[in-house]
Amino acid sequence: MTNVPLLDLGPQNRALEAQFEAAFRDVLRSNQFIMGPRLEAFEQDCAAFLGVKHAFGVSSGTDALLLALMALGVGEGDEVLIPSFTFFATAGSVARLGATPVWVDVDPHTFNLDLADAARKTGPRARVIMPVHLFGQSCDLDAVQAFAAAHKLRVVEDAAQSMGARWKGRPTMSAGDFGATSFFPSKNLGGMGDSGLVTTQDDALAERARILRVHGMQPKYHHREVGANFRMDPLQAALLHLKLPQLPGYNCARAGNALFYHSALKGRPGVAENRPGADKAAKVLLPVDFSGQGIWNQFTLRVPGGRRDALKAFLTARKIGCEIYYPIPLHRQECFAGAGYRGGDRVPVSERLAGEVLSIPIFPELTPEQRQWVADSLADFASGKAE
Ligand SMILES: *Cc1c(COP(=O)(O)O)cnc(C)c1O
Numbered sequence: 001m002t003n004v005p006l007l008d009l010g011p012q013n014r015a016l017e018a019q020f021e022a023a024f025r026d027v028l029r030s031n032q033f034i035m036g037p038r039l040e041a042f043e044q045d046c047a048a049f050l051g052v053k054h055a056f057g058v059s060s061g062t063d064a065l066l067l068a069l070m071a072l073g074v075g076e077g078d079e080v081l082i083p084s085f086t087f088f089a090t091a092g093s094v095a096r097l098g099a100t101p102v103w104v105d106v107d108p109h110t111f112n113l114d115l116a117d118a119a120r121k122t123g124p125r126a127r128v129i130m131p132v133h134l135f136g137q138s139c140d141l142d143a144v145q146a147f148a149a150a151h152k153l154r155v156v157e158d159a160a161q162s163m164g165a166r167w168k169g170r171p172t173m174s175a176g177d178f179g180a181t182s183f184f185p186s187k188n189l190g191g192m193g194d195s196g197l198v199t200t201q202d203d204a205l206a207e208r209a210r211i212l213r214v215h216g217m218q219p220k221y222h223h224r225e226v227g228a229n230f231r232m233d234p235l236q237a238a239l240l241h242l243k244l245p246q247l248p249g250y251n252c253a254r255a256g257n258a259l260f261y262h263s264a265l266k267g268r269p270g271v272a273e274n275r276p277g278a279d280k281a282a283k284v285l286l287p288v289d290f291s292g293q294g295i296w297n298q299f300t301l302r303v304p305g306g307r308r309d310a311l312k313a314f315l316t317a318r319k320i321g322c323e324i325y326y327p328i329p330l331h332r333q334e335c336f337a338g339a340g341y342r343g344g345d346r347v348p349v350s351e352r353l354a355g356e357v358l359s360i361p362i363f364p365e366l367t368p369e370q371r372q373w374v375a376d377s378l379a380d381f382a383s384g385k386a387e
Contacts, residue, residue, distance in 0.1 A: 002373040006321030011365040023238040042237035050171050052199040054206035057232030061160040061182020064196035065093035068156045068178035071209040074099045081129040083113045084329040085350040091330045103331040103343035112139045121343045128154045133162035133172045136297035141167040141175040164251045166293035173199045189247050191240050195232045253364030254296035264375035270382030284382040299362035329354050
């Protein structure tokens with residue numbers, strides 16, 4: 001039995017340890033612990049990496065979403081279309097501004113926003129659509145932009161799980177009015193604490209967001225509107241700056257692991273790809289990168305037939321880390337119950353996925369033995385050998 005954690009940050013960060021220590025010393029001796037050239041240098045390289053005009057570091061991915069919505073003037077009375085199957089922050093940022101999330105269903109194969117359902121639920125108060133590029137796979141950016149134009153909506157891309165992912169060559173975070181990502185340690189570009197990034201191609205929106213990042217202050221001690229402290233630490237920026245050039249390599253290694261799982265499990269009894277028309281009798285469905293340019297933040301299986309928890313227990317017994325992202329669709333969260341938000345009565349795919357999904361190890365530094373053990377174990381389960 002080979003121990004396989006769901007995620008091990010050790011090897012990746014150990015490889016850069018000496019450089020991290022030097023960067024820490026540099027920041028320490030600079031005595032500049034807020035804003036400044038180290039943050040700006042990181043921001044510039046992020047903008048170049050993403051092919052966007054403006055990128056600025058913020059305190060977290062959640063705050064990146066919040067700041068983007070604030071800069072668009074979203075507030076009470078406004079509706080924001082969001083998928084019900086995503087991490088909480090997507091909805092939390094909307095609710096915190098007094099705006100109203102509208103729950104939109106997702107596609108059962110990409111796990112991303114279903115625009116046909118969004119069309120049914122777009123009402124006169126809708127102002128923004130927030131596509132989430134879930135698990136590292138970009139939404140169809142062309143379709144999202146066409147949808148937004150047709151319905152006169154602004155777009156905020158939740159790219160917390162997709163920095164480096166592309167749709168037909170276009171990077172996520174470059175298509176919306178704003179893009180937002182996260183450097184939470186488990187993301188593909190993981191920091192040593194909390195931070196995030198906001199992007200935009202629009203000069204006026206960039207200016208507004210920049211001012212709101214520092215209490216709406218412009219010039220010093222003059223406040224035209226109420227912002228907050230959404231700053232990213234230069235220490236965090238300096239550390240992440242060392243990892244940024246490695247991101248394509250990390251993403252490639254994840255894609256290599258995904259490819260391995262597919263080739264190791266192809267044609268095995270009980271295994272199929274999670275595509276339209278997949279074998280109804282399959283016990284384990286493998287995720288497909290329909291965009292072809294995803295970054296595999298998660299490798300998320302579907303286990304139909306009420307057997308997901310059995311697979312989770314089986315893998316856990318074999319010392320293979322796994323986790324349910326996400327067990328409760330957002331419209332069912334206690335804090336939103338009774339809020340009167342629309343759309344939650346018709347999100348059948350989100351409801352079904354919450355009971356079927358299971359994410360397995362995909363991090364870049366998985367060893368050949370580890371991923372073989374995962375694949376063998378999945379094959380055992382899918383063939384019924386486990387029972
Ligand atoms: C991680 C994540 C966020 C929030 O990022 P934090 O940096 O943890 O605040 C938002 N949306 C999605 C989809 C995420 O996965």
